[in-house]
Amino acid sequence: MKITETKIPAVKLIEPKVFGDERGFFMETWNEKAFREAGIDATFVQDNHSRSVKNTLRGLHYQIKQPQGKLVRVTRGEVFDVAVDLRSDSSTCGQWVGEYLSEKNNRMLWVPPGFAHGFLVTSDTADFQYKCTDFYAPEYERSIYWQDLQLRICWPLQKSLKPLISRKDQLAISYAEAEKF
Numbered sequence: 617m618k619i620t621e622t623k624i625p626a627v628k629l630i631e632p633k634v635f636g637d638e639r640g641f642f643m644e645t646w647n648e649k650a651f652r653e654a655g656i657d658a659t660f661v662q663d664n665h666s667r668s669v670k671n672t673l674r675g676l677h678y679q680i681k682q683p684q685g686k687l688v689r690v691t692r693g694e695v696f697d698v699a700v701d702l703r704s705d706s707s708t709c710g711q712w713v714g715e716y717l718s719e720k721n722n723r724m725l726w727v728p729p730g731f732a733h734g735f736l737v738t739s740d741t742a743d744f745q746y747k748c749t750d751f752y753a754p755e756y757e758r759s760i761y762w763q764d765l766q767l768r769i770c771w772p773l774q775k776s777l778k779p780l781i782s783r784k785d786q787l788a789i790s791y792a793e794a795e796k797f
């Protein structure tokens with residue numbers, strides 16, 4: 617398992633070791649000891665699975681109270697996954713990092729508490745599975761606009777195309793308005 621820092625050091629890219637044979641493959645997708653040794657000391661309380669069609673964009677979400685750390689991966693298709701630093705005391709507050717996660721590259725991303733998170737589906741269908749360090753609390757959930765002019769996230773989306781987003785995300789707020797940690 618290879619765990620490396622992204623350009624925002626607290627956000628880690630995890631590349632599991634894949635053991636292939638004539639039956640198929642095996643890989644560890646969570647190992648408390650290996651993750652702790654790489655600086656990810658997390659306890660998970662909730663596991664989520666969403667399926668989305670191409671050009672769906674979910675996010676950018678976070679919980680202002682009960683913030684969730686998320687260990688995210690894609691088990692079918694591909695997404696462009698984004699984490700935005702909302703930690704007021706961080707030198708990278710207001711910066712974002714994006715990684716392609718897919719069933720082909722088996723890559724996972726550790727998004728710590730204190731970040732907004734979202735993804736754009738770049739394959740026909742994508743199954744997105746992730747572990748959370750705290751429970752879902754809709755009363756504390758916030759949604760930041762995916763095309764916020766200050767964040768300037770480079771989503772891999774054709775210029776003329778609008779993504780498929782939820783009603784909730786259509787009412788998203790700007791990064792400037794968003795409560796920070």
Ligand SMILES: Cc1cn([C@H]2C[C@H](O)[C@@H](COP(=O)(O)OP(=O)(O)O[C@H]3O[C@H](C)C(=O)[C@H](O)[C@H]3O)O2)c(=O)[nH]c1=O
Pocket residue numbers: 664666674675677678686733734735752782784
């Ligand atoms: C997140 C969540 C949702 N729900 C229910 C609430 C709605 O009735 C339905 C769909 O929820 P929503 O449209 O908020 O789902 P996403 O847009 O995928 O939300 C997620 O999108 C981005 C990528 C995230 O990082 C968060 O994990 C999460 O906010 O599932 C639950 O019952 N439990 C949950 O933990």
